[in-house]
Amino acid sequence: MVTRLLTVKDAVCQISNDMGWDSLLTSEWQKLSSLHDLLLPFAEHTKTLQSDTTSMSLVVPALFDLLSHLADFAENTRYRDPATLAEKMRSNLNLRFACLLDSNDEKFSPLAAAACFVNPTVCEILVNIDVADGNIQELLKQAEDYVVKCTSPHTRQEDSGLQESEDDEVVEEPEAAPSSKQPVFRFLSKCRTTRPKQKTSTTSIRQQIIKYKEELSHPITEDTGTDFW
Known part of the structure; x- marks a missing residue:
């Protein structure tokens, strides 16, 4: 509704002026635009996550993306009331989704x-x-431990028989561009860094996870996780 109102702003102001009605002040329109900027990412992520084809894997990064957006908004907006609202929304978001984001929460599930x-x-x-x-890295550690726990019954016998490291030849390949179909988390993307690729052994599930994380330091060219695996 706010988006539609801002779209027809000029027409509303013109009609109000022609009819002699009181209209919003310039500062009030600016505050309304600021409120629109605050809420728009929530509408975008809601539209994505309510799709029938949405994977559970999008939930955690979407929440962190919104938290990052709220922190940036509260710091950079010039209006005190929207900034206060953003801070309260961030606190409420952390509280409501603690079971997904806070490993210390009593109802936490990895x-x-x-x-x-x-x-x-x-x-x-x-x-x-x-x-x-450091909450993101702690959450990823919990996720890693959960994956190891779920896969250990299937890999215990294999791991016990593989103790030597593999000396695979590293072939330099050109950096590939990431797929344009991947989900976009624009607020988190500003915090992204790149790391040099390292060679590791794959003799256990832990080492396979380490190698997997190293591969993540380079652009993912596949459109979906299924294509990658």
């Missing part, structure tokens, strides 16, 4: 984080993020 972790098209931005808040 399932959503694990779903994100094994989908490289969304996990790579969290693995390579450079932020002071």
Whole structure:
């Protein structure tokens, strides 16, 4: 509704002026536009997540993207009331979704984080993020432990028989461009860093996870996690 009102702003002002009605002041229109900027990312992520084809792997990065947006908005907006609202929304978001984002919460479940972790098209931005808040890295650690726990019954026998490291030849390949069909988390993307690729062994599930995380430091060219695996 706010978007539609801002779209017809000039027409509304013209009609109000012609009819002699009181209209919004310029400062009030600016505040309305600021409110639109605050809420728009929520509408975008809601539209994406309510789709029948949406994967659980999108939930955690979407929440972190919104938290990053609210922090940036509260810091950069010039209006005090929207800034206060953004701070309250951020606090409420952390509280409401603590079971997904806070590993210390009594109702915490690592399932959503694990779903994100094994989908490289969304996990790579969290693995390579450079932020002071260590909650993301702790959440990824919990997701990694959950994946290891779920796969250990199937890999225990294999791991016990493989102890030597493999010396595979590293072939330099040109950097590939990321797929344009991958989900976009524009607020988190500003915090992203790149890391040099390293060679590791793959003799255990932990080492396979390490290698997987190293691959995430480079652009993912596949459109979906299924294509990657």
